[in-house]
Amino acid sequence: MSHRSRPPAPLEHPVSRRIGPDPVGFRRIRVPRTGETLVTDDARAVGRRMYTAFNARDLTALGAILAEDFVSHPLGTTGVAPVSRAWSGLFAAYPEVRIAVEDMLVDGDKVAVRSVMHGAPGGAAPDTGPTMMEIFRVVGGRITELWGVSGLPRRGE
Template identity: 60%
Template sequence: MYEAFNARDLAAAETIFSADFVSHPLGTVGVDSVVKAWNGLHAMFPGIQVIVEDMVVDADKVAVRTTLHGVLGGAGVDEQLLPSMMEIFRVQDGRIAELWGISTLNRSAGGSATTS
C-alpha cells in the first residue's frame, strides 16, 4: 500500500483495498474514499513519502508505525516537524478491509492530533 501511495499509483487502490473498505478515522467507505484521501495528502504535502518504521502482523491485523516526509503546502518544513501515524489494518481475502489510526498530521499543520 505505501509503495502505491509513494508512487502516486491511484489505480492500485482498486487491488489493495476491498470494495467496501472502511476508514474509521475519516468515517468513509469504499475505494473512492481512499483515492480522495491520497489526492488530498499529495496536494497538502507535495513530494510526500511515507516511510514504514515498524510493522507487526497478527492473524488478519497489521499494525504499522510510519513517518511522513515532504513539503507542507509548498513551503519548506523541517522534517522533524512532519507527522507520524499509527495505523491498524484488518485484511480480508488479501485486501485491506478496515483501517483505524492516529496521526499527528493536524498537529504538524498547526492543529490537533486526530484519532479513531
C-alpha cells in the same frame, strides 16, 4: 521387575504452547497453524503494497489493495473512492509527501504500522514529518478496515 506406566500427560491445545512462568502461572502464545502463516505473509504483503502505492502516487492500485466495502475509521467513510480523494488531497497539499514505514507488526489478519510522513508538517523535529499509527485488517488479500491516528495537522490548525 514390574514396569509401571506413567499416566498420560495433560493434552495441550494444538495451537498453543507454554513459554514460561509469569506472575500468575504460565502464559500461552498462539503458534500459527501452517495455513495461518500464509495469512500473515499475505497481510504483510498487502500492507507493503499500500505504502508503495502511496509513495508512487498510484491511485489505481487502491482498487486491488482495498476491499470494495473498505471501512476507513479515521475518514469515517466506506469504499475505495474516499481514500483515493484523501490521497489526492495530500499529494496536492504536500507535493513531496512520502511515507516511511518504521515498524510493521502482523498478527494473523491484523497489521499494525508505525510510520513517518515525510514532506508534510507536524513532525517532532523540523526535518521530520508527523508520525502515524495504523492498524488494518486483511481478508482475502485486501484491506477491509483501517484504524489510525497521525500527527498531521487538520485543516485550519
